[in-house]
Amino acid sequence: MPVISVCSPKGGVGKTTLAANLAHVFSASGARVVCIDFDPQNSLRLYFGVQLSEERGFINIFTEDPKAGWIDAVINGGKNLFVIPYGKSSEDQRRALASVLADDKGPTNYLGEWQKGLFCDPSVLLIADFPPGYSPALAAISTVADISIVPLMADASSVSLFSVLENNELIDRPLNERLGYYIVLNHVDNRIRLNREVQDFAHGNFADRLLGVIHSDTSVIEAAAMQRSISDFNQNSSAAFDIEVIARKIAGLLKFDVKSGTMVLNPESQGA
Amino acid sequence: MKALKFLFAACIALPLIYLIVVTPMNAEDQYIFGLCMIGACFLLSNISRKHFISVILILVSVTMSTRYMYFRATQTLAFDSLIEAICGWILFFAECYVYIILLLSSFQISWALKRETVPMPEDISKWPTVDVYVPTYNESLEIVRDTVLAAQCLEYPQDKIKVYILDDGRRKEFAQFATEAGVGYITRSDNAHAKAGNLNHAMKLTHGELIAIFDCDHIATRMFLQDTVGAFLKDKKLALMQTPHHFYSPDPIQRNLYLGRDIPCENELFYGPVQKGNDNWDAAFFCGSCAVIRRAALDEIGGFATETVTEDAHTALRLQRRGWRTGYLDKILAAGLATERTILHIIQRNRWARGMIQILRLDNPLFGRGLSFPQRLCYLSATMYFLFALPRVVFLLVPCMYLTFGISVLHGSAALLFAYALPHLFMSYYTSSRINGRHRYSFWGEIYDILLSFPLVIPTLAVLISPRHGKFNVTDKGGTVDKAYFDSHAVKPHLICAAFILFSMIFGIVKYFMPQYFTVQLGAVLLNVAWSAFNFTLLLAAICVARETPNKRKAQRLEITLPVLIYQQSGICSRSSLRDLSMTGCRLDNVLGDQVLQDDPVTDLEITTDHGVIVLKADMVSNSAYSDYLRFTFDNLDIDTRREIVRLLFTRPDTWKAAPHKQDNIIVSYFTVLACIWDSLTRKHSAKKKGKNEQRPAETVEDVIKKEGVPA
Numbered sequence: 007m008p009v010i011s012v013c014s015p016k017g018g019v020g021k022t023t024l025a026a027n028l029a030h031v032f033s034a035s036g037a038r039v040v041c042i043d044f045d046p047q048n049s050l051r052l053y054f055g056v057q058l059s060e061e062r063g064f065i066n067i068f069t070e071d072p073k074a075g076w077i078d079a080v081i082n083g084g085k086n087l088f089v090i091p092y093g094k095s096s097e098d099q100r101r102a103l104a105s106v107l108a109d110d111k112g113p114t115n116y117l118g119e120w121q122k123g124l125f126c127d128p129s130v131l132l133i134a135d136f137p138p139g140y141s142p143a144l145a146a147i148s149t150v151a152d153i154s155i156v157p158l159m160a161d162a163s164s165v166s167l168f169s170v171l172e173n174n175e176l177i178d179r180p181l182n183e184r185l186g187y188y189i190v191l192n193h194v195d196n197r198i199r200l201n202r203e204v205q206d207f208a209h210g211n212f213a214d215r216l217l218g219v220i221h222s223d224t225s226v227i228e229a230a231a232m233q234r235s236i237s238d239f240n241q242n243s244s245a246a247f248d249i250e251v252i253a254r255k256i257a258g259l260l261k262f263d264v265k266s267g268t269m270v271l272n273p274e275s276q277g278a
Numbered sequence: 279m280k281a282l283k284f285l286f287a288a289c290i291a292l293p294l295i296y297l298i299v300v301t302p303m304n305a306e307d308q309y310i311f312g313l314c315m316i317g318a319c320f321l322l323s324n325i326s327r328k329h330f331i332s333v334i335l336i337l338v339s340v341t342m343s344t345r346y347m348y349f350r351a352t353q354t355l356a357f358d359s360l361i362e363a364i365c366g367w368i369l370f371f372a373e374c375y376v377y378i379i380l381l382l383s384s385f386q387i388s389w390a391l392k393r394e395t396v397p398m399p400e401d402i403s404k405w406p407t408v409d410v411y412v413p414t415y416n417e418s419l420e421i422v423r424d425t426v427l428a429a430q431c432l433e434y435p436q437d438k439i440k441v442y443i444l445d446d447g448r449r450k451e452f453a454q455f456a457t458e459a460g461v462g463y464i465t466r467s468d469n470a471h472a473k474a475g476n477l478n479h480a481m482k483l484t485h486g487e488l489i490a491i492f493d494c495d496h497i498a499t500r501m502f503l504q505d506t507v508g509a510f511l512k513d514k515k516l517a518l519m520q521t522p523h524h525f526y527s528p529d530p531i532q533r534n535l536y537l538g539r540d541i542p543c544e545n546e547l548f549y550g551p552v553q554k555g556n557d558n559w560d561a562a563f564f565c566g567s568c569a570v571i572r573r574a575a576l577d578e579i580g581g582f583a584t585e586t587v588t589e590d591a592h593t594a595l596r597l598q599r600r601g602w603r604t605g606y607l608d609k610i611l612a613a614g615l616a617t618e619r620t621i622l623h624i625i626q627r628n629r630w631a632r633g634m635i636q637i638l639r640l641d642n643p644l645f646g647r648g649l650s651f652p653q654r655l656c657y658l659s660a661t662m663y664f665l666f667a668l669p670r671v672v673f674l675l676v677p678c679m680y681l682t683f684g685i686s687v688l689h690g691s692a693a694l695l696f697a698y699a700l701p702h703l704f705m706s707y708y709t710s711s712r713i714n715g716r717h718r719y720s721f722w723g724e725i726y727d728i729l730l731s732f733p734l735v736i737p738t739l740a741v742l743i744s745p746r747h748g749k750f751n752v753t754d755k756g757g758t759v760d761k762a763y764f765d766s767h768a769v770k771p772h773l774i775c776a777a778f779i780l781f782s783m784i785f786g787i788v789k790y791f792m793p794q795y796f797t798v799q800l801g802a803v804l805l806n807v808a809w810s811a812f813n814f815t816l817l818l819a820a821i822c823v824a825r826e827t828p829n830k831r832k833a834q835r836l837e838i839t840l841p842v843l844i845y846q847q848s849g850i851c852s853r854s855s856l857r858d859l860s861m862t863g864c865r866l867d868n869v870l871g872d873q874v875l876q877d878d879p880v881t882d883l884e885i886t887t888d889h890g891v892i893v894l895k896a897d898m899v900s901n902s903a904y905s906d907y908l909r910f911t912f913d914n915l916d917i918d919t920r921r922e923i924v925r926l927l928f929t930r931p932d933t934w935k936a937a938p939h940k941q942d943n944i945i946v947s948y949f950t951v952l953a954c955i956w957d958s959l960t961r962k963h964s965a966k967k968k969g970k971n972e973q974r975p976a977e978t979v980e981d982v983i984k985k986e987g988v989p990a
């Protein structure tokens with residue numbers, strides 16, 4: 007199954023937004039998608055209509071019974087769409103998970119088990135959301151991820167972050183072993199000159215790592231607040247359009263075949 | 279070998295032509311002969327559209343016209359009274375003029391050179407430096423501004439191109455604009471020699487190897503230089519490369535008479551078959567704008583010619599006398615504003631006519647040094663053409679003279695005359711329809727000429743007599759016509775003439791039906807009434823041009839579909855499709871629906887182009903909120919934004935590409951003239967209102983992916 011990790015050296019750049027909306031786009035195209043939250047903020051679930059009061063997540067299940075498996079944490083988030091929330095956690099729980107993930111190597115590792123045990127169905131697409139910066143989960147998933155999507159702001163601070171990515175400084179090794187990382191510039195507002203300059207810079211220097219841009223669009227925030235999809239809130243939202251473009255490009259990179267609204271997994275990528 | 283063949287053909291053809299020209303016939307034989315020739319040409323013409331056949335048709339047509347002229351000269355010039363003799367000779371001279379113009383223009387258009395763009399060398403260091411001149415005198419900054427901004431968009435190495443405003447009006451706001459836009463500003467203390475003087479003055483201050491000239495309303499497309507400059511590198515003796523003058527606003531004839539019909543506009547004949555024909559004989563001439571000139575060549579003749587009010591053609595003539603070559607590239611690479619109103623059109627042509635006649639008198643191309651024989655003929659044709667005013671008026675009046683006063687200007691029977699005239703007239707219409715039929719429809723040339731004829735009579739005579747006088751007048755452009763009105767002042771003589779023709783026709787018809795009271799030749803009456811009726815139609819059409827229809831829209835609006843983002847105050851940003859755009863506003867699909875609320879107004883628009891994005895502040899036209907399209911006006915565009923809109927609107931290489939007109943058909947064309955007159959008189963606008971645009975969005979996700987591709 008293809009695994010997409012959404013991570014960034016920086017916080018608040020739209021990782022969760024992007025992860026959730028990619029999941030929506032893919033599932034709407036017919037692919038079965040599981041979206042998993044590795045961020046203790048536990049906010050991804052809110053994009054899938056999960057009640058605020060529903061606080062359990064995989065971390066609770068894991069700490070209660072490490073052998074229980076993931077399936078118990080899965081919540082249906084719509085047609086073809088499943089979400090695994092992080093869950094409300096204590097410091098101890100997080101440390102326990104971290105220590106398991108820290109020496110998470112080899113075929114019997116936790117994530118590997120998770121992959122094999124529950125989601126061996128190759129037609130399922132997995133999207134993982136992470137906290138900003140380094141996290142043990144991000145390091146652990148690098149062995150199984152196929153592609154890493156890195157949202158960044160289109161402002162001056164990002165310019166230095168390009169090299170953080172280029173030099174693999176985030177987890178001290180590549181974010182995944184297959185397609186590598188791709189940058190998405192989020193919160194783009196072309197009315198701001200600096201925004202345009204950063205885009206030009208990115209195009210000039212990292213064209214082959216730049217997947218696309220997402221316009222700054224309040225529809226995103228409004229939709230999130232109403233727990234609706236962006237295009238449900240505003241059919242012509244520019245951000246929704248941009249995210250769809252990015253989703254198609256990811257599909258292209260992963261060699262998904264997008265046909266007539268149905269996303270079919272290309273046979274040759276099933277070996278992963 | 280080719281020459282030998284030609285000589286051989288001439289040996290056979292010339293005696294034959296001579297025989298055809300001089301053999302007298304009676305009316306009946308001449309009818310049969312004429313109809314046979316017409317039939318033969320008709321057949322020939324329908325066999326193929328090959329150029330070879332066209333040349334034969336030209337030859338036959340010229341032969342038949344020559345035969346007619348020979349007949350006129352030998353058999354019709356006997357008169358009974360002095361007044362008849364005077365009128366008769368005037369008519370004969372007028373016909374001689376038309377005949378000479380026919381010969382010259384037949385020669386001119388017989389071989390059109392289809393010149394192609396010479397590609398620029400790969401090595402950019404070989405590209406010559408270019409100065410772009412935008413001369414202006416009294417035009418508003420609003421017009422000049424976009425021309426200058428477009429010149430800055432020309433795709434050429436930035437260190438090899440310099441743009442200059444040549445302001446003869448010494449206006450502060452122009453200097454300020456030049457600084458803001460980052461172009462040169464050149465002005466001078468006097469206005470000696472008008473435009474030519476202005477250009478010569480600037481030449482002393484700049485140093486480009488080539489000079490590109492754009493009249494201040496001629497907006498260039500961005501490949502202009504790359505399309506024209508290559509030829510200068512290939513041919514070191516090339517002094518000039520002229521391109522067509524194209525107008526994106528309708529000229530008064532189009533606006534007031536075509537009324538939306540697809541008819542070639544006035545200048546398409548010149549910027550098509552004529553200049554291409556000239557080019558074949560290395561006699562394409564400079565038209566003042568949309569051209570590139572080699573500085574070295576200009577230096578050799580002491581700069582632009584200042585003696586006449588048409589410095590352009592005269593400069594080209596001078597260059598050619600020195601052995602420089604000229605070229606004409608038939609590719610619309612720039613577009614400007616047509617003269618707005620009929621009266622302005624007349625004023626403009628007045629200058630052209632005076633200037634060309636000045637050249638005819640002061641620097642006659644037939645004589646003087648340096649030109650090849652074909653070049654002499656082409657320049658002679660160009661300059662002599664502008665004598666058309668006098669003969670035109672003569673042709674309008676002659677039949678009336680007969681019908682009202684009984685002045686018979688032709689000796690001989692009407693039947694015989696008609697028998698000779700028919701093949702001559704038919705053949706010349708027919709050949710020119712075949713050869714120029716996509717650039718000029720039959721009878722329209724006459725209408726254009728008639729419109730100008732009366733106002734040009736006196737200036738023509740004045741310049742013929744005293745060629746050194748005459749001032750350069752600048753044509754006003756960019757105005758608007760707010761209300762429909764009839765500019766009777768502009769066509770006063772036409773109206774008087776029309777009344778006279780109408781009266782004489784009625785008088786003639788009365789004579790025809792009551793022959794017992796008058797001593798007239800019935801055939802002659804019939805012929806003259808028919809001739810007058812034809813004249814009357816054309817004259818009426820010309821008069822209709824003065825029925826000004828409103829042209830309120832100030833800015834050119836182009837239909838163009840592009841992705842656009844709409845920013846609302848709340849920060850909501852939505853995608854829509856741009857449907858049309860002008861320098862002052864735009865129209866897009868209304869995608870906001872009920873989201874456009876009073877408390878969340880649209881603040882900005884972002885248009886995505888191939889060249890990046892254009893972000894601009896826009897005000898929504900409030901009553902468009904609930905319609906299919908949202909309309910916006912732009913306020914206070916800054917220079918950079920404005921330049922981007924200019925780039926988008928006016929500089930795409932295919933901006934002015936249009937499908938060719940349908941081939942002319944003489945009969946259809948005559949009825950079209952009638953229909954135009956009818957519509958103009960009844961104020962009907964035949965242009966169909968376009969339906970709602972198809973709702974395909976400007977750009978879909980697939981389009982974007984195709985455009986941007988997936989990174990490797």
Ligand SMILES: Nc1ncnc2c1ncn2[C@@H]1O[C@H](COP(=O)(O)OP(=O)(O)OP(=O)(O)O)[C@@H](O)[C@H]1O
Pocket residue numbers: 016017018019020021022023024045047136137138192193194220221222223224225226227230245
């Ligand atoms: N393109 C956009 N236009 C407008 N708002 C956006 C856009 N993308 C994200 N946002 C908003 O920015 C805020 C931060 O987004 P989000 O929570 O997805 O970022 P994050 O990177 O996951 O943050 P964290 O680092 O805290 O996990 C949210 O309120 C979200 O709605």
Ligand SMILES: [Mg+2]
Pocket residue numbers: 021022023045047049136137
């Ligand atoms: Mg987050």
